[in-house]
Amino acid sequence: MRKLILAAGVAALAITAPASAKPDKGGGHGGHAQAQGGGGGGQKAERGGGQKAERRGGGGGQQAQRVERRGGGERRAAQKERRGGGPAQRMERRGGGERQAQRIERHGQERQAQRVDRRGAGERRFANFQSGNGRKGQQRVEKHSRGDRDFARVENRGRGGERHEIRNHEQRFASHDQFRGRNDARVRNFDDARQFAVRDSDEFRRVAEWRDWNDGDWDRRFANRGLPASFVGCPPGLAKKSPACVPPGLARNAFVGAALPNYYASNSFPVGLRDIYYDTDDYYYRWGDGYAYRVDRGDQLISALLPLVGAGLGVGMPFPYQGSSYYVPSSYQSFYPDYGYDDDYYRYANGYVYEIDGNSGYIEDVIPLLDRGYGVGQMLPAGYSYYNVPYQYRDAYYDTDDYSYRYAPGAIYQVDRDSQLITGIASLLTGGLSVGQPLPPAYGVYNVPISYRDTYYDTPDNWYRYSNGYIYQVDPTTQLITAIVRSIV
Amino acid sequence: MSFRLLAVAAMPLALVAAGCNQSDGGNGAAPNQPAEAGKDAGDQTIAAALDKNSRFAQAAKAAGLDSTLAGSDPYTVLVPRDEAFAKVEGALKDPASPQNRAELTRILTLHILPGTVLIEDLGKAVDNGKGKALVQTMNGQTLTATKDGGKVVLTDASGNKATIIEGDQKRSNGVVQYVDAILTPSAEAPPARQQ
Numbered sequence: 001m002r003k004l005i006l007a008a009g010v011a012a013l014a015i016t017a018p019a020s021a022k023p024d025k026g027g028g029h030g031g032h033a034q035a036q037g038g039g040g041g042g043q044k045a046e047r048g049g050g051q052k053a054e055r056r057g058g059g060g061g062q063q064a065q066r067v068e069r070r071g072g073g074e075r076r077a078a079q080k081e082r083r084g085g086g087p088a089q090r091m092e093r094r095g096g097g098e099r100q101a102q103r104i105e106r107h108g109q110e111r112q113a114q115r116v117d118r119r120g121a122g123e124r125r126f127a128n129f130q131s132g133n134g135r136k137g138q139q140r141v142e143k144h145s146r147g148d149r150d151f152a153r154v155e156n157r158g159r160g161g162e163r164h165e166i167r168n169h170e171q172r173f174a175s176h177d178q179f180r181g182r183n184d185a186r187v188r189n190f191d192d193a194r195q196f197a198v199r200d201s202d203e204f205r206r207v208a209e210w211r212d213w214n215d216g217d218w219d220r221r222f223a224n225r226g227l228p229a230s231f232v233g234c235p236p237g238l239a240k241k242s243p244a245c246v247p248p249g250l251a252r253n254a255f256v257g258a259a260l261p262n263y264y265a266s267n268s269f270p271v272g273l274r275d276i277y278y279d280t281d282d283y284y285y286r287w288g289d290g291y292a293y294r295v296d297r298g299d300q301l302i303s304a305l306l307p308l309v310g311a312g313l314g315v316g317m318p319f320p321y322q323g324s325s326y327y328v329p330s331s332y333q334s335f336y337p338d339y340g341y342d343d344d345y346y347r348y349a350n351g352y353v354y355e356i357d358g359n360s361g362y363i364e365d366v367i368p369l370l371d372r373g374y375g376v377g378q379m380l381p382a383g384y385s386y387y388n389v390p391y392q393y394r395d396a397y398y399d400t401d402d403y404s405y406r407y408a409p410g411a412i413y414q415v416d417r418d419s420q421l422i423t424g425i426a427s428l429l430t431g432g433l434s435v436g437q438p439l440p441p442a443y444g445v446y447n448v449p450i451s452y453r454d455t456y457y458d459t460p461d462n463w464y465r466y467s468n469g470y471i472y473q474v475d476p477t478t479q480l481i482t483a484i485v486r487s488i489v
Numbered sequence: 490m491s492f493r494l495l496a497v498a499a500m501p502l503a504l505v506a507a508g509c510n511q512s513d514g515g516n517g518a519a520p521n522q523p524a525e526a527g528k529d530a531g532d533q534t535i536a537a538a539l540d541k542n543s544r545f546a547q548a549a550k551a552a553g554l555d556s557t558l559a560g561s562d563p564y565t566v567l568v569p570r571d572e573a574f575a576k577v578e579g580a581l582k583d584p585a586s587p588q589n590r591a592e593l594t595r596i597l598t599l600h601i602l603p604g605t606v607l608i609e610d611l612g613k614a615v616d617n618g619k620g621k622a623l624v625q626t627m628n629g630q631t632l633t634a635t636k637d638g639g640k641v642v643l644t645d646a647s648g649n650k651a652t653i654i655e656g657d658q659k660r661s662n663g664v665v666q667y668v669d670a671i672l673t674p675s676a677e678a679p680p681a682r683q684q
Contacts, residue, residue: 276551276585276590375552375553375590375591375593375594376553376590377590378591396560396561410627414556423553424553424556425552425553425556425557425594426556426560427557427560427562428557428562428598428601430625430629431629441623441631442623442624442625442631443625444614444617444618444622445610445611445614445622445624445625445634447602447606447610448604448605449563449605449663450659450664466563466603466604466605467603467604468603469562488563489561489562
């Protein structure tokens, strides 16, 4: 009996130990700051940090548990278990304190444009989108797993090479668009004078390579549900499969005043968006092919068409502002650096970043920024079909059976898995900071969350600033970011 | 003896049970804050504390930012008083229209700052910056903070000014500062670099 009781106690302690280990929450000035070469924040900080560490660790509080949860183990498997399993399973599953250190190390090496490449069984790396570091001329093959499906994508960013991934928008609002409220909506959205161009005859073939044609589920989820042609692999302006590849101008002509195609009849908007696209006694809304259709209940004809993707110039079109300056907002420059006019280059206009082929002057990619592009009720391009949430947010925002979470510049979006429509903005992100870079002038204001102010407060030796889930340490003299001292999301 | 053994065995089991009662905090769960923070900031999120009938709250809901402000990430929200909405045009006038959503998001995110910024913090930054300080917004653009008669004034790229008239309302995921005017993002981002 005694042996039995002792064995139970030992087993329980083994389970509990990781929870009270709390590798990154107890530090304060005496924790990670020192570990990473940063100075302390004075006596008060050390006292406060130490007390906090003890209190939270021993109490098994929420913070402690969150950190412990980030311990080793394969993330995807953990998420699956988390969805299906109970809390006890989570406690057993998680453990270890190495993850935080790994994350910090990684973060120090990479920049904001983090994309997680999944190579094989759980191996990940951060692709670096910065200038330099072999940004140009690199070819990347990514294979992304989501559940039991695989999404393959080949992206060639080589000099003079082509991008195999096409994720852009073929719709735009004309400036004279009208949408007069829900009960009197009238939409005139498209400029029919737009011209599409296909640069060479091989383009379709290359796009087809990007798509995993053997993935039947991919077909069901995307192509058959009516995502815009350019998102699922059709060259811009060319119809592979009508109506999935109808250009915007033709879409208006084809759909407004026509009956709603049967394949859209069941495409009701996700519940979370029905306060935006809500049905009335006179109208109801359906979606498909990148548009919201307002259907008149009287004659069952489409009376209005509203693009679900942000406005802008499309891939394959000539960039109309040739010779313009860089203009990319400073918070996005690390994502889309200035290459001058060398091969592919980036330009900003009307809320969009355009990647332009240096030889032809044609647009190769369109990246809407949060402030003008994506928003609730809009659609993320299929290029965001894989889980790409930054590491520090992965425990907070993980895919569920109902929703996906996707990172695009400016935010983490909650996306309805069925329709691929954005149903919420989970978190707003700035351009971010990274170790070694100068502190942007706009971060001169102390902004550490209240909960951490007794630990991380400005001193003559160190400043502390919050950005995108991390608290950073800054050298006041050089204004350089010297360390990530805590992850707090 | 057996009682002592039982106590030793039961203690870690109790710890396990306590740990299991915690939620995992993912996907929009209530923010995880240390206990002492709760005393300062209360248990209400910014979204929960906003007056649901206020124009700002309605606009935030229309833009889908209400869920953002109910999450765990820390923000400072500059909330214009309802009177400031009296003369607005465009997206803020009809926030419910789907067509206005992107522009609405653009305007509202200019009123959201990363992290927790108290009035005192802005004041110190202005003093350190010899009268003015740049302030990062979630829109990507910056505001300029200055002082006027002891109050902090924020100016956007177009020159619109908003004075913090009441604030430092601490919430579990940040702080709310009330301003007397609406700030407007610039139509185009200023040229960051010229070639």
